Amino acid sequence: MDLDSIALYRKMLTCRRFEEAIAVLWHEGPISGEMHLGIGEEGINAGVLDHLGDDDAVALDHRGTAGMVLRGVDLAAIVKECIGAADGLCGGMGGHMHLFSKGHLAASSGIVGAAGPTACGFALAAQHLRPGTVAVAFFGEAAMNQGMLMEAMNLAAAWELPVLFVCRDNGIAITTASASVTGGDLEVRARGLGVLGKTVDGADVEMVWRAAGEMIDRARGGRGPSFLRATCTRPEGHFLGDPLIRIARSPLAELKPRLGPLASATTSAGGAPIAQRVGSLGRIISMLGRTARSQLGPAHDPVKRLRKRLAITSDALVTLEQEVDLMVKGAVDKALASVTTTGEEASR
Ligand SMILES: Cc1ncc(C[n+]2csc(CCOP(=O)(O)OP(=O)(O)O)c2C)c(N)n1
Incomplete structure (x- = not known):
């Protein structure tokens, strides 16, 4: 497959505009609760998923x-699901956090690390039922x-499962600097388990695309799992x-009302x-400085x-860009126009 940068740009922009629209709905009220978006990770998502076909998971x-x-x-x-509508996904x-589509062989979970075992399950099914297809975990x-993720990577290596483990590394887990609780190098850790490892700049979609393509081809050819660590900022x-x-x-x-307390x-x-x-206090201030420097640069x-x-x-x-804007706006308007009952109300 050839790299098509314009097609990749369209995919990335669609994700960006869609998540921006979700953010507006969250700020305005129809979507409630915590909202985790992938703004800043489009290069990783599009660069990897561009390689998948309909039978991949x-x-x-x-x-x-x-x-x-x-x-x-x-x-x-998806919009309706985020709102909690009875006819949402x-x-x-x-x-x-729990988007699922059987038809697209796509499943998500809010349990940190669960994508590993889930992808291994998909990959085991691929190995037996759909040879030549692969699974990807994000x-x-x-x-x-x-x-559980380490166990999944170990088993993937032992069983030569056709799976790609994609780690989006932004260096922070909620408010914990990941380096402060992580030993060693993640790529080396994957290699220690027998999984091919590589690190790329996740803001460079073409670099992600090339690395992911090699790893996915390798998995399709029955040569086992890989681990791609892609750095990013959000x-x-x-x-x-x-x-x-x-x-x-x-x-x-922001700090003014907090100075007194x-x-x-x-x-x-x-x-x-x-x-x-x-x-x-010093650690909080240095964390803020690091956040400003690392996450907010254009x-x-x-x-x-x-x-x-x-x-x-x-x-x-x-x-x-107009086509993408119109397509996203059309989908959001369509969703909002038909929301009547929430899933919770329907199940009562
Ligand atoms: C097993 C488990 N432990 C803790 C949490 C709470 N939690 C939700 S997101 C998160 C941080 C995840 O950080 P990372 O995996 O780096 O992903 P990011 O949010 O940065 O994309 C934590 C600890 C959880 N959902 N599941």
Whole structure:
């Protein structure tokens, strides 16, 4: 298969616009609860999933909305699911963290690390029932410290399962710097289990596409599992409304109402020794600085980066972008126009 950068751009932009539309619905109220989006990860999602055919399978995590979009799941059904509508993708009972489509062989789970065993199940079925097909697991770097994912990678190597493990590494698990709780190098860890490992810049979709293509071809040919670690940054942070990102974006406005409570917590009698409290404050401030530097830079945006490199006339680019905007808007409008009952109400 040849690399088609324009087609990849269309896919990435569709994910970006769709997730931006979901964010608007979350801010305006129709979608409630935590919302984890993959804005900033489009290069990884599109670069990997571009290689899959209809009979291949995908296991996603709590950030699986874009994966579902790229598998061709109906956008309006996803919107309705996020809203909790009875006619959503999963009857309105799963929400954005538990999107599932049997027809697309795509399943997600909010349990960190669960994509590993799920993908192994898909890959075992592929090995026996659909030779030549593969399974892909997507997860964050924090999942690499979950036992079940390590067990899944071990079994995948022992049974030579046709599976690709894709680790989207943004360096932070909610508010924990992953380096502070992770031993060694993840690529080396995968190799230690007998799984081929490679690291790429996840903001460079063409680099992801090439690496994933080799690994998926290898799996299709019966040569076993691989692990692709793709670095990325997420301007929205862990979830919409992420306080770390809000403070990193506008420290003065956000910190002002917090200064009083922080000062009294640092100086009040009792509790941890003062030195320890001051040390904790220092760690919070350095975490904010690191977040601002690492997550918010324009250079990390995979969509903008590819757009600059496209060999396309400006008229054709405008047309492509208008088509994507219209398609996403049409799907969201369609979903909103027909929402009546929530899944919860229907099940009562
Ligand atoms: C087994 C399990 N432990 C803890 C959680 C709570 N939790 C939800 S997301 C998350 C961090 C995940 O970080 P990572 O895997 O790196 O993915 P990211 O959110 O950065 O994409 C945690 C700890 C969970 N959902 N499941």
